[in-house]
Amino acid sequence: xxxxxxxxxxxxxxxxxxxxxxxxxxxxxxxxxxxxxxxxxxxxxxxxxxxxxxxxxxxxxxxxxxxxxxxxxxxxxxxxxxxxxxxxxxxxxxxxxxxxxxxxxxxxxxxxxxxxxxxxxxxxxxxxxxxxxxxxxxxxxxxxxxxxxxxxxxxxxxxxxxxxxxxxxxxxxxxxxxxxxxxxxxxxxxxxxxxxxxxxxxxxxxxxxxxxxxxxxxxxxxxxxxxxxxxxxxxxxxxxxxxxxxxxxxxxxxxxxxxxxxxxxxxxxxxxxxxxxxxxxxxxxxxxxxxxxxxxxxxxxxxxxxxxxxxxxxxxxxxxxxxxxxxxxxxxxxxxxxxxxxxxxxxxxxxxxxxxxxxxxxxxxxxxxxxxxxxxxxxxxxxxxxxxxxxxxxxxxxxxx
Numbered sequence: 597x598x599x600x601x602x603x604x605x606x607x608x609x610x611x612x613x614x615x616x617x618x619x620x621x622x623x624x625x626x627x628x629x630x631x632x633x634x635x636x637x638x639x640x641x642x643x644x645x646x647x648x649x650x651x652x653x654x655x656x657x658x659x660x661x662x663x664x665x666x667x668x669x670x671x672x673x674x675x676x677x678x679x680x681x682x683x684x685x686x687x688x689x690x691x692x693x694x695x696x697x698x699x700x701x702x703x704x705x706x707x708x709x710x711x712x713x714x715x716x717x718x719x720x721x722x723x724x725x726x727x728x729x730x731x732x733x734x735x736x737x738x739x740x741x742x743x744x745x746x747x748x749x750x751x752x753x754x755x756x757x758x759x760x761x762x763x764x765x766x767x768x769x770x771x772x773x774x775x776x777x778x779x780x781x782x783x784x785x786x787x788x789x790x791x792x793x794x795x796x797x798x799x800x801x802x803x804x805x806x807x808x809x810x811x812x813x814x815x816x817x818x819x820x821x822x823x824x825x826x827x828x829x830x831x832x833x834x835x836x837x838x839x840x841x842x843x844x845x846x847x848x849x850x851x852x853x854x855x856x857x858x859x860x861x862x863x864x865x866x867x868x869x870x871x872x873x874x875x876x877x878x879x880x881x882x883x884x885x886x887x888x889x890x891x892x893x894x895x896x897x898x899x900x901x902x903x904x905x906x907x908x909x910x911x912x913x914x915x916x917x918x919x920x921x922x923x924x925x926x927x928x929x930x931x932x933x934x935x936x937x938x939x940x941x942x943x944x945x946x947x948x949x950x951x952x953x954x955x956x957x958x959x960x961x962x963x964x965x966x967x968x969x970x971x972x973x974x975x976x977x978x979x980x981x982x983x984x985x986x987x988x989x990x991x992x993x994x995x996x997x
Contacts, residue, residue: 597960604896609918614641614771614774614775615717616641616642616643616644616713616717616723616724616770616771616774617642617690617713617717617723617724617725617770618644618645618646618686618722618723618724618728619633619637619644619645619646619725619763620641620646620647620648620679620682620683620724620726620727621633621645621647621648621650621727621759622648622649622650622652622679622682622726622727622728622729622734622738622844623645623648623650623728623729624650624651624729624730624759625651625652625729625730625731625989626651626652626658626730627650627652627656627657627659627662628659628660628661629662629663629667629730629758629759629760629940630647630650630656630659630662630670631656631658631659631660631661631662631663631664631666631670632662632663632758632759632760633645633727633759633760633763634659634663634666634669634907635662635663635664635665635666635760636671636760636761636763636764636767637666637669637763638663638665638668638669639764639768640764640768640770640771641767641769641771641774641775642669642763642767642770642771643668643669643672644674644895645670645672645673645674646673646674646675646676646682646724647673647674647675647676648676648678648682649676649677649970650675651882654673654675655670655673679741680741682724683724683726683741685722686721686722686723686724687716687717687721687722687723687744688712688713688721688723688724688743688744689723689724689726689741689743689744690709690712690713690720690723690724690725690726690742690743690744690745690746691738691739691741691742691744691745691746692724692725692726692727692728692734692746692747692748692762692766693728693733693734693736693739693745693747694733694747694748694750694755694756695733695755697734697736697739697745699739699740699745700746701737701743701745701747702744702745703737703744703746703747704744704745704747705746705747705748706746706748706765706766706769707747707769707773709744709766709769709770709775710766710769710770710772710774712744713770713775713776714770714773725746725763725766726738726739726742727759727762727763728757729797730759730771740950743811746766748762748765755844765883788835788836789808789833789834789835789836790830790834790835790836790839791836791839794836794839795829795834795839797843798829798839798842798843798846799825799826799829801846801847802825802842802846803822803825804975805846805849805850805854807873808850817967829842869941891905903926904950904980905946905980905984906948906950906980906981906983906984907926907936907948908991909983909984909987910937910946910948910978910983911924911926911937913987913988913991914937914991917991919921919991919995920939920991920994920995923939923941923942924937924939924946925937925938925939925940930945930968930973931967931971933964933967934946935964935968935975936948938973941973942974943973943974944973944974944975944976944980944994945965945968945973945974945975945976946976946994947961947965947975947976947977947978948978948979948980948983949961949977949978949979949980950980951979951980951981961977965977974997976993976994978990978993
């Protein structure tokens with residue numbers, strides 16, 4: 597199945613099916629300009645291209661490269677030896693030019709030209725748009741074959757346009773008129789607007805959390821602040837989905853869910869007590885039950901979400917120091933054990949020792965160390981207080997081995 601191009605081309609969508617004018621390029625000199633003109637035609641639903649004596653012949657590889665996907669236009673190119681032959685069957689011929697040719701013909705802009713094109717095609721007529729050579733434009737005798745002269749409202753001192761630019765401008769004006777200016781896409785439909793009940797529930801929750809951190813102070817300004825806050829959200833005209841999202845944001849901030857290695861639902865002291873509790877209950881390596889691997893993964897996730905202060909400091913240092921960046925993982929099971937940090941590349945495990953650890957915790961760590969060392973890992977023990985005091989020195993010690 598065809599996929600849409602990131603630049604905007606989407607072959608899965610139906611092309612515009614409109615009867616449009618014929619584009620006639622008179623003696624184009626460069627294949628690249630023919631290709632870019634075809635690309636501009638494709639942008640605005642024009643599909644019929646006629647070439648009068650292209651200088652470098654036809655087909656042209658450079659044109660195909662520059663067409664950027666407009667191959668359906670180049671594949672149907674019609675070749676002619678003269679302008680007269682190229683426009684022979686047309687009932688309205690418009691010559692585009694930046695120069696006055698001193699001919700008694702109506703001179704119109706691209707918007708008025710688009711209006712005439714639409715009227716003529718609606719009357720079953722055939723319209724041709726003439727574009728001249730890159731260097732010299734259209735000759736007087738070629739302009740004489742036209743019914744109207746089309747010129748663009750540009751800077752008189754710098755009026756010359758690239759061939760593809762001229763085709764694009766005419767294509768834009770015609771396509772805009774023919775399609776009533778319809779845009780190819782619109783803003784996605786939003787979910788229905790939030791009810792006052794939802795708004796009030798969210799606002800009550802927000803105020804409750806703001807009160808916990810004493811944001812709404814001083815007391816004499818509380819009512820004014822509440823009115824201003826409510827107006828902020830009212831002006832947004834939020835949808836039900838917006839309310840769900842905002843509610844989740846408030847709760848995530850309130851509960852401290854900051855992601856792996858940046859904090860969890862527990863503060864540093866609480867996280868330290870959690871680790872002590874788990875170690876004292878023998879969660880570090882005993883067992884062999886059927887659900888052990890699942891329990892280990894669950895424990896690893898729990899520990900990752902609740903780092904101690906020392907873990908957080910050390911993890912940030914390990915991820916930013918060029919000697920270690922990208923080499924370590926936090927709370928990742930190695931077999932049935934979970935060291936605080938492990939580098940599989942270095943075969944190195946880091947254990948953090950917190951102050952006042954119990955004998956049960958020390959025994960658990962010793963068993964884990966013996967198990968890891970028996971399998972070729974080097975185990976480095978760091979003290980939490982040392983990490984918090986000078987993590988750089990601890991990293992230097994790790995690097996020295």
